[in-house]
Amino acid sequence: MLHYFLRRLGGAIPTLFIIITASFFMIRTAPGGPFDRERVVPPDILANLMKAYHLDEPLWKQYLRYLGGLFQGDFGPSFKYKDFSVAELIAQGFPTSLTLGTIAIAVALSIGLTLGVWAALRQNTAVDYTATGVSMLGIAVPNFVVAPTLTLVFGLMLGWLPVGGWGSPANYVLPVVALCLPQIAAIARLTRASMIEVLGSNFVRTARAKGMPERVTITRHAIRAALLPVVSYLGPAIAQIITGSVVIEQIFSIPGIGRYFVQSSLNRDYTMVMGVTVFYGALVIFCNLVADMLYGVLDPKVRYD
Numbered sequence: 001m002l003h004y005f006l007r008r009l010g011g012a013i014p015t016l017f018i019i020i021t022a023s024f025f026m027i028r029t030a031p032g033g034p035f036d037r038e039r040v041v042p043p044d045i046l047a048n049l050m051k052a053y054h055l056d057e058p059l060w061k062q063y064l065r066y067l068g069g070l071f072q073g074d075f076g077p078s079f080k081y082k083d084f085s086v087a088e089l090i091a092q093g094f095p096t097s098l099t100l101g102t103i104a105i106a107v108a109l110s111i112g113l114t115l116g117v118w119a120a121l122r123q124n125t126a127v128d129y130t131a132t133g134v135s136m137l138g139i140a141v142p143n144f145v146v147a148p149t150l151t152l153v154f155g156l157m158l159g160w161l162p163v164g165g166w167g168s169p170a171n172y173v174l175p176v177v178a179l180c181l182p183q184i185a186a187i188a189r190l191t192r193a194s195m196i197e198v199l200g201s202n203f204v205r206t207a208r209a210k211g212m213p214e215r216v217t218i219t220r221h222a223i224r225a226a227l228l229p230v231v232s233y234l235g236p237a238i239a240q241i242i243t244g245s246v247v248i249e250q251i252f253s254i255p256g257i258g259r260y261f262v263q264s265s266l267n268r269d270y271t272m273v274m275g276v277t278v279f280y281g282a283l284v285i286f287c288n289l290v291a292d293m294l295y296g297v298l299d300p301k302v303r304y305d
Contacts, residue, residue: 012285019281020070020274024063027270066274075275080267086275090257094279096166097249097256101241104176105234108183108241113230115184116191117223123196131188138185144247147178151251164253175252183237190233194226201225235288 050056054065069076075086119131154174155163165171198204199222207217246258253259257276264272 012289016278016281016285020067020278021063023274023277024066025059027273028059028062030268070278075278076271078264078269078272080264080269080272086271089260089272090275090279093255093257093260096254097258100172100175100179100249100254100256101238103172104180105183105238105241107176108180108187109234111180112184112187113191115188117195117218117226119188119192120195120199120226121218128192131192135185135188135192138181139189141181143178143182144251146181147174147248147251150174150178166252166254171252175248175254178251179241179248183241186233186237187230190229191226194229195222198222198226235290235292236284238287 047056054062057065066076073087075090078084078086078089081089115131115135119128122128151163151174154161161173162168162171163174204217204222246262248254249256249258250262257279260272261276263269264276
């Protein structure tokens with residue numbers, strides 16, 4: 001397994017390099033610049049600003065300079081958040097995004113797996129049709145529609161929950177619900193489809209023929225095998241949900257790295273946008289790698305030679 005892990009890790013490095021390269025040139029060639037929204041300054045002061053951040057250099061030289069900084073763990077200074085480096089801002093925002101994402105993925109897994117198994121065990125019944133319909137609705141309606149709707153209904157009209165801020169348990173409810181609803185729908189659909197297939201497999205029929213109790217057959221054998229597609233999906237899903245949806249954090253004024261990303265994109269804060277992009281990319285690659293490792297735990301037939 002160690003050899004497989006190192007081989008996969010070696011294959012992830014070129015992927016991350018491509019992400020860094022594509023993101024760098026796409027951001028730098030976008031219209032506007034980091035100092036376009038500043039008040040009008042004399043040309044000599046603007047030239048000094050460009051020189052201080054090496055923006056007066058050729059693009060290829062800026063790229064090599066940025067790569068050199070990355071190799072040393074330096075994401076560079078933020079253009080807009082004065083006296084802060086990009087690494088410091090990510091370190092400040094990530095615990096908040098991690099807390100929000102961890103709660104959301106725990107809720108999504110609990111409810112999604114339960115709905116999927118329940119629907120599979122009652123296939124072609126009202127329970128199955130209801131769970132499938134709710135799952136389709138959850139996938140079809142994006143969270144940037146769900147979040148304002150929840151804010152309007154439960155925050156402004158009913159006044160039950162706060163519509164912004166972070167810190168108290170009440171602040172967690174609306175963003176967690178908005179963030180986990182699409183994941184609940186996706187996990188429930190994957191679990192249902194996989195569970196139906198597993199229930200018709202030979203080893204389940206053999207367990208039933210031997211007189212094994214249905215509860216034991218389902219919990220010890222069927223569910224474990226049905227989790228394989230869910231594990232594949234959870235690789236990128238966990239990375240996305242833990243880092244926090246940029247839309248959710250912006251709507252609910254949550255001080256996570258997703259909100260930094262939105263504000264930095266609007267302000268053309270090149271280094272901040274690049275830092276969050278590289279961090280996101282590395283996290284997605286890592287979560288996919290962990291998901292591959294879990295295959296060997298859930299399915300004894302998988303071998304890493």
